[in-house]
Amino acid sequence: MQDKPLILVVDDDADFREAIQCLLEAGGYRVTCARNPQDALGALSATKPDLIVTDLMMDRLDAGFQLSRGLKQNNDFAEIPVIIVTAVGSQLGLDVSPRGDDDMAAMNVDAYMDKPVDPDRFLAKVRELLESRGREA
Amino acid sequence: MNAEKTRILVVDDELGMREGCRRTLEAEGYEVDTAEDGMAGLELFRRRGGYACALVDMKMPRMGGLEFVENVHAEAPDMVLLVITAYATIDTAVEATKRGAYGYIPKPFTPDEMLLPVRNGLERRALALEAAQLRKERENRLLELAYERSQCATILNCMTDAVFVVNREREVVLRNDAAAKILPDFASLPVPAPLSCLPEVLGGLLAEAMASGATPLIVSKDIELAGRNYMVNASPVAEHGGEPLGAVVVLRDISQLKKLEAAKSMFITMVAHEVKRPLAAIESFLDLICRGMVKDNPEKEREMIERSLARARNLRDLISDLMNITAMQTGKLNIRRIPLDPVGLLQEAVDACSDKAKGKNIELTLNCDQSAGAEKLLADRNGLFSVLTNLIDNAVKYTPSGGRVQVEARRNGASLSILVRDNGIGMSPEESARVFEEFYRANNERTEGIPGTGLGLTLARGIVDLHHGQIAVESAPGKGSVFTVSLPTMGKKQS
Numbered sequence A: 001m002q003d004k005p006l007i008l009v010v011d012d013d014a015d016f017r018e019a020i021q022c023l024l025e026a027g028g029y030r031v032t033c034a035r036n037p038q039d040a041l042g043a044l045s046a047t048k049p050d051l052i053v054t055d056l057m058m059d060r061l062d063a064g065f066q067l068s069r070g071l072k073q074n075n076d077f078a079e080i081p082v083i084i085v086t087a088v089g090s091q092l093g094l095d096v097s098p099r100g101d102d103d104m105a106a107m108n109v110d111a112y113m114d115k116p117v118d119p120d121r122f123l124a125k126v127r128e129l130l131e132s133r134g135r136e137a
Numbered sequence B: 001m002n003a004e005k006t007r008i009l010v011v012d013d014e015l016g017m018r019e020g021c022r023r024t025l026e027a028e029g030y031e032v033d034t035a036e037d038g039m040a041g042l043e044l045f046r047r048r049g050g051y052a053c054a055l056v057d058m059k060m061p062r063m064g065g066l067e068f069v070e071n072v073h074a075e076a077p078d079m080v081l082l083v084i085t086a087y088a089t090i091d092t093a094v095e096a097t098k099r100g101a102y103g104y105i106p107k108p109f110t111p112d113e114m115l116l117p118v119r120n121g122l123e124r125r126a127l128a129l130e131a132a133q134l135r136k137e138r139e140n141r142l143l144e145l146a147y148e149r150s151q152c153a154t155i156l157n158c159m160t161d162a163v164f165v166v167n168r169e170r171e172v173v174l175r176n177d178a179a180a181k182i183l184p185d186f187a188s189l190p191v192p193a194p195l196s197c198l199p200e201v202l203g204g205l206l207a208e209a210m211a212s213g214a215t216p217l218i219v220s221k222d223i224e225l226a227g228r229n230y231m232v233n234a235s236p237v238a239e240h241g242g243e244p245l246g247a248v249v250v251l252r253d254i255s256q257l258k259k260l261e262a263a264k265s266m267f268i269t270m271v272a273h274e275v276k277r278p279l280a281a282i283e284s285f286l287d288l289i290c291r292g293m294v295k296d297n298p299e300k301e302r303e304m305i306e307r308s309l310a311r312a313r314n315l316r317d318l319i320s321d322l323m324n325i326t327a328m329q330t331g332k333l334n335i336r337r338i339p340l341d342p343v344g345l346l347q348e349a350v351d352a353c354s355d356k357a358k359g360k361n362i363e364l365t366l367n368c369d370q371s372a373g374a375e376k377l378l379a380d381r382n383g384l385f386s387v388l389t390n391l392i393d394n395a396v397k398y399t400p401s402g403g404r405v406q407v408e409a410r411r412n413g414a415s416l417s418i419l420v421r422d423n424g425i426g427m428s429p430e431e432s433a434r435v436f437e438e439f440y441r442a443n444n445e446r447t448e449g450i451p452g453t454g455l456g457l458t459l460a461r462g463i464v465d466l467h468h469g470q471i472a473v474e475s476a477p478g479k480g481s482v483f484t485v486s487l488p489t490m491g492k493k494q495s
């Protein structure tokens, strides 16, 4: 029997981290958490997760993209799917949201979602991305 | 007209003639002077002056009419000179008109025969004077116009906005100094210069403004030239509803405004983000509870409800802080400076935080140096109070249970130093460097779960700035932090 897939949640908001963890655990996944990209890289090398869910704006505006791009450059982690979940609005001021598949590929992001997430859509996305990598709950 | 009578000089050597003329003319309302020969007449003319008309006999002793006419005409060319002559000397009379006389009256004459040419002459003179007056006015107006034109040019060149005028032949026919500064390459071209020499955006706008026809169209646009932003207004130049004669373009440098605008949208993005964060946490928790995903763990469920409540309160604080920040940024923060006793205010601030400190079993003390209360502060009471409570609140908030917070005050030359010292979690140098930034909150395992907006210190610094004071921090992770506020004191005399 295969282990349950492991998901790494990166977010600087402890409450949101907890909520996502709860949601994912209810969806049948194992979850580890990190508060910022640096801690995430530490957790990553300790145990390789099957998927990463990360916030965008942490210590800097595009910390989430920084993390996802960094993963792409590392052969060990390049294949891990990344979901960005962010409260950064795209309608005002600077728009950081990716505009298309090219953008997503350039940022090494597999999905981009607004915070808070719709639990059903979020879990469906997680399942879809894991299945595409041959990992199932 | 009646105020000053028209004056006439009669020059004749015959007394009967002189007095006859005087009577007739005076009866007509003229003022009359007489002289018995040319010499006397000339002398009177020069002494009294102001005659509109002279009747001169041709033949007189000492100085004849001819010589008199010549002299007077040279000196007063607009004076009506009428020569009185017998038929015998009509040739001389004709000669007199050549030398400036208006006409002649043959002797003998009836009063009417004399009055007619006088009236005609005076009328002509009046017309001539009027024409001269008009001519003079026109000349003055021309001078004025020339002056106005140079004034316009000066004003145009003193404008900070750049102005270009283009004619129908699509040539730039006018540009002011500011325009030359914005487009230095273009400035070296002679005027008129073809429109195609202007940057394309400008040329396009001008063409558009000119093409608008009878209904004047104002074309406005933001453009970028050589790294600066300009607001461009182009409108047709036309005389009341006529065909456009050309177009005028005004460029205003709005680079500074653009920067402000960008800073403002950045701020709004941050605000939206900061508002969405607690909302996202609340919504996520409540969604989990509603879906029954935590019903097997009542303890966790209760915790989620409590956390949601805390985040909702945090959101409310955030909004009131935001209002204050906005008021401060727009200069609308009500700052009313009054002489304040710093020691009393410090005591109040400490008292306001004492419950919270007790709740965490933190020892909160106030220690004011003797010198601290000697001079008053000129400060806004509410503003300063919020700075102090913010610092003490932070110290209590970021110090674990059982810790210590010390508030101190002492004179430091012409200023008062207030220190808020704690032995709490402290900060790394990178974190301390950013604490006054809007929305900045240190995020590490020690700050986890401590609510805050990241605006408290931004506001505090803003208020301290308004009081011409300084705020600084010294901190070490795990050891604690010291926040210092320095404020100028009022000096002994006033206190």
Ligand SMILES: Nc1ncnc2c1ncn2[C@@H]1O[C@H](COP(=O)(O)OP(=O)(O)OP(=O)(O)O)[C@@H](O)[C@H]1O
Residues within 6 Å of the ligand: B317, B321, B390, B394, B395, B396, B398, B422, B424, B425, B426, B427, B435, B440, B441, B442, B443, B447, B451, B452, B453, B454, B455, B456, B457, B458, B480, B481
């Ligand atoms: N005494 C302190 N010790 C350690 N860190 C502090 C201290 N005071 C402030 N900080 C750090 O500076 C950050 C900014 O403080 P600030 O007062 O502006 O915001 P806040 O306390 O998070 O929110 P609030 O607006 O509710 O006060 C804090 O989040 C914290 O990380």
Ligand SMILES: [Mg+2]
Residues within 6 Å of the ligand: B390, B393, B394, B452, B456, B457
């Ligand atoms: Mg604070």
